[in-house]
Amino acid sequence: MTADNGRHAGMPAGDEPMPRGALADLRVIELAHERSAFAGKLFADMGADVILVEPPGGDAMRTYPPFLEDIPGAEHSLAFWHYHTSKRGIVLDLEREDGRAAFRRLVAGADVLIESEEPGRLEALGLEFTALQREHPRLITVSMAPFARNGPRAREQTTDLTLLAGGGPAWSCGYDDHTLPPVRGGGNQGYQTGCHYAFLGALTALLYRDRTGRGQHIDVDMHAAQNITTEAGSYTWLVAEQTVQRQTGRHAGVNPSPQSQVQCADGRWVTTGFPGRRGDDYRRLLGWLEEAGLLGEFVEAPLLELGTQHDRLDLSRIAVDDEVRAIFGAARSALVFLASRLPAYDFFTGGQSRNFQVGIIYSPEEVLEDPHFIARGFPVRVPHPELGRAFTYPGAPYLFHGSPWKIQRRAPLLGEHTEEVLREVGAGAAAG
Amino acid sequence: MASKALEHIRICDFTGQLAGAGATKYLAAFGAQVIRIEDPTNEGRWDILRGQQPFKDERQGINLGGSFNNHNTEKLGITLNLRTERGRELIRELVAISDVVSENFAAGVFDRLGLSYEDLRKIRPDIIYVSNCGFGHSGPYVNFKTWGPIVQAVSGLTFSSGLPEQPPAGWGYSYMDHTGGYYMAMAIMMAIHHRNVTGEGQWVDMSCTEAGASLNGPAMLDYTVNGRRLRRAGMPNSNRNQSPPMAPHGIYPAEGDDNWIAIACRNEDDWQALCSVVAEPWTADARFVDLTTRLAHEDELDEHVAAWTRARERFATAAALQAAGLPATAVQRPEERVDHDADTAEWGLWPTAHHTEMGDVRVDGLAVHLSESDWEITRGAACLGEHNEYVFGELLGVSPAELRSMKEEGVV
The missing domain is CATH 3.40.50.10540 (Crotonobetainyl-coa:carnitine coa-transferase; domain 1)
Structure with a gap:
């Protein structure tokens, strides 16, 4: 199924003539x-x-x-x-x-x-x-x-x-x-x-x-x-004369960052992004684990429970506060665990519909088959x-x-x- | 008499990060008056780059973020609390004297501020409104949130960057924040041209994932025409070249730690040139006699090339290969291409911008020069509310006394 060439959802349909492109006079x-x-x-x-x-x-x-x-x-x-x-x-x-x-x-x-x-x-x-x-x-x-x-x-x-x-x-x-x-x-x-x-x-x-x-x-x-x-490649040098280093599937950085790509149950990959810092984020993660029937297998679930008691984690204390570090680490692990156990598309739409910024790594042709596109x-x-x-x-x-x-x-x-x-x-x- | 190309354009700019800010940075460099609106209640932190590293020196603070400065040169900055009645009035006054309203919030945010396209055109009928978000303002994923790596993942760009038998390498930065910004700037300028011709404004709904998906055309056609997916054994292999096929073609190790050289043999002349520089017996091997045989033995060919490059200094090797006429370059580190590259120096690619608090900082310039109305970048990003007096006072006629009371009431 494809749209008429050049006509998009929300644009004039039916009897209205198609307007000309913005550069039609050139x-x-x-x-x-x-x-x-x-x-x-x-x-x-x-x-x-x-x-x-x-x-x-x-x-x-x-x-x-x-x-x-x-x-x-x-x-x-x-x-x-x-x-x-x-x-x-x-x-x-x-x-x-x-x-x-x-x-x-x-x-x-x-x-x-x-x-x-x-x-x-x-x-x-x-x-x-x-x-x-x-x-x-x-x-x-x-x-x-x-x-x-x-x-x-x-x-x-x-x-x-x-x-x-x-x-x-x-x-x-x-x-x-x-x-x-x-x-x-x-x-x-x-x-x-x-x-x-x-x-x-x-x-x-x-x-x-x-x-x-x-x-x-x-x-x-x-x-x-x-x-x-x-x-950052250029401006990190321009501003601070530091050199970024490449990392698999994520931003090159002066300092290493945690892995963000996970291979899903169907063999496709996703990018897991940032798990959030609010108690509400951890409630939604627990709910997702439960709906997927995976809560019992996720051993760090008690840490997420602990996270739900916080209004908002102060991530600036992550290096010095064991509890903050443990909760945030459990939240990251929960996304990785969910991704590894779900098909990639389910992880993508399941995560996004629960307000987690996650993405499916589509091959270019798969974009053409996606319902949103x-x-x-x-x-x-x-x-x-x-x-x-x-x-x-x-x-x-x-x-x-x-x-x-x-x-x-x-x-x-x-x-x-x-x-x-x-x-x-x-x-x-x-x-x- | 030379003048700046866009000095007649005023933009009421709600963009941030890079995907939006990059667009108006381009336009501001050509003289457009870009007025960036920030929320005083959170010190503009909707733009997560504000106040973030890298820092120029030991000082840190909301005005001192190095990437924020890089992406917001030549713009004016004001603070305005749109949750106040006076704030909403003033933004309408600003829209009324602007050509363009630009934003890259998540879909729905601008509507909730009372600034949908329908609202905006009531203020100014020929207004141009350009929105840019991850999935656009319609469709099943309208509420999904993105940042650069997610845009690149969903649009196919992460997948198509990688080596066989490895996970996707993707892009080691937000390529689609840069490129989404380029498309947003294009959209703004084309909509202005259309208005110049017809007198009509319009809304342009940009979805960054669609812009990204438009950048892999031949791979998509191979599927829709031939049924061949890029997701197949041995692919992608993006250091090699399939269209047109070339061999050798790749990034090879060089002398030293994490040093690399890129070499591409476009044709038989390039291959003969490479052979003459390498001058080792394997170059005469029957397996490498023409492109067909080289492609059939590409792994072995690459091993020979790598064995030759590994022992050699990459800049000298690239110079020798260039002297023989074939494309070759060291994989340059940031320092090398910023501080020791004759081309970027000649071009003036790294202008120095003066920032009120940071002082002089070098920033990304632009990759075009216009013979009569060129760009110029001399002013750094605005500190929070730095241009409140000019914009509210001179452009909107707010008296100094009222501005003081607006400050006390948290409007600005």
């Missing part, structure tokens, strides 16, 4: 690159007319698995499908003069340009973005570079892995066992974090242009983006007319009630809109 030109693909998607799913410019033969991402039915092919890459929703796609050969001429026609009608080319390429083609911006004062141009575009590390080679490893996140992620390597968080988060800043920067420039009529150039430093997305319309159906089928995609990161997020169409086939777009800008159709 045209964005995106030079295809894996580093910047997600930035274009953020625009496109909010209604912007994003034109993806691919080289002859197509963007490299078309060769990335996984593929539809595991069969490689330019129209089969699910990575490409995801990162290029809602865009139109054209093929231009920027190595040829007619390709560059067509690109300049496109630029003249655009609001935003996005690129993440290798250093020097656009200069060599006469398409350097700051120069294009000077020619078109309303234009907002965005250059996404792994390091400061003209800075000391500009020529270093990078991937998502090396950005996350060099920029700070990996230092904080991994296991208590430090013979295991630091871990890169999965899912291209290094690139996506860079794209979040590209999009933020472009929106900032857009609001400035709304007021002044003037565009400008934006530089994104993707290494910098990782560096300031590490929470379904009720809010997160999974959306996207038609693929070329296949005569429709598929479920991940949905909106934010629910706009007046100008909604929506996947306008599936990712473009290679060159699908070349003629259409070039006709619109009067550039003919031969440039590809």
Whole structure:
């Protein structure tokens, strides 16, 4: 069961027309690159007319698995499908003069340009973005570079892995066992974090242009983006010159913290969080143990009983007060015990409904099957007319009630809109 | 004439922690006037970071929290007790002169304060209201509570970060507090643009778990299209690369204690470059002749690479590999990337903010530079009620005498 694409619980239904996305008045030109693909998607799913410019033969991402039915092919890459929703796609050969001429026609009608080319390429083609911006004062141009575009590390080679490893996140992620390597968080988060800043920067420039009529150039430093997305990793050094150390499934810290992940009766994992400090919290824990038929097996139950006699534990005394330490320890143990004896989903919903902040560790696909995400319309159906089928995609990161997020169409086939777009800008159709 | 991009925007800001405060930190750095409202009855402790470690020196106190300062630079801070009649009146006056109202309370809290979207639009019809909480303001989990690690767990991000045969490694910090804040800032700016175009305000209901779930698209499509779950034997294996496949690709040990180097061979050129730097016989082994065979023998390949890197200093190794043209980097410690990284220094990534009580403290800057209307961070977080006189006196016209009596009555 999935919601109509882009329509969410609580939004207008029936006869009311769907309002347009918040960026429906914008045209964005995106030079295809894996580093910047997600930035274009953020625009496109909010209604912007994003034109993806691919080289002859197509963007490299078309060769990335996984593929539809595991069969490689330019129209089969699910990575490409995801990162290029809602865009139109054209093929231009920027190595040829007619390709560059067509690109300049496109630029003249655009609001935003996005690129993440290798250093020097656009200069060599006469398409350097700051120069294009000077020619078109309303234009907002965005250059996404792994390091400061003209800075000391500009020529270093990078991937998502090396950005996350060099920029700070990996230092904080991994296991208590430090013979295991630091871990890169999965899912291209290094690139996506860079794209979040590209999009933020472009929106900032857009609001400035709304007021002044003037565009400008934006530089994104993707290494910098990782560096300031590490929470305590950076500020603990900045403020106190201390170094956090990675721990399994919980915040890296200067000092070790208690385990928080438990494997449940069904083999899945949960995160147990904080058991609370009030007598009422311990009453609810006892009630939960009893309802689950586990009270008799939980040997620390008398300590929880003792806890119910407190209005509120003074946790600042935990190091010096044996009773506080014993009660709080029993409360932590109760959550771990419940988690180890219940299926993960029962622990999650049972704990949350009793006001304990606990979480189930879902695999990404399991989110799409969760009743809450379904009720809010997160999974959306996207038609693929070329296949005569429709598929479920991940949905909106934010629910706009007046100008909604929506996947306008599936990712473009290679060159699908070349003629259409070039006709619109009067550039003919031969440039590809 | 250069000016700040958002200096015309005023935000009536109830956010805290990082998931909310991070959003308005971004906007404040570009000149938005962010007025942060705190509860005087508990010294703003709803934001648990206020007054929390790290501390700059031996002093501790409600105004001296290092992370709170980091996330609240360039904002104004006022105290206002919304349980008093006068407090409720003043907040309505502030909403009436604001473009945006932002909050990241648990769902329902704002309604109970009498500040639902319907209430807000009666005060100002084109108001923009952006709420951000763990599960949003509707649905079966509307009353569930979260913090960063729970958002990451439920959205799939914890699971997808890890090594085979190990528990989830997850994220060693609240990645989704940062990123939830980014999405909240995006939502605010897009809603302002929409208002600029149409004249209409709106409510944006942000669920941080939905924002998190939107960050694992290809893994989700592999399931919905091909029926293949990420929860399967041998997965996840997030130090390797599946899309596109690369080998070798990973984080390998280096000389010294807990030192590591990341190396990625994107293609045959990178592999040949690696072989030329390593210059050991195993690189010519038939098992490693092309990507297909390297993937088929990835464990053995990684053992060879690790044996080579383990004996070598990681920065020198990374430099040698970069000189040969392939992506490699030391896994940097905080000190290394903050104090000894030519890129972050060149970028100006760690500006010094002046805090009234803490003095000068370095903070996280931003990863963008705008050519005409760039950000600036020079002012630290506000102490409790630091801007009461300016906001109540100059913006809302409260007389000094009334402000004094409001203080005595516990309104501010």
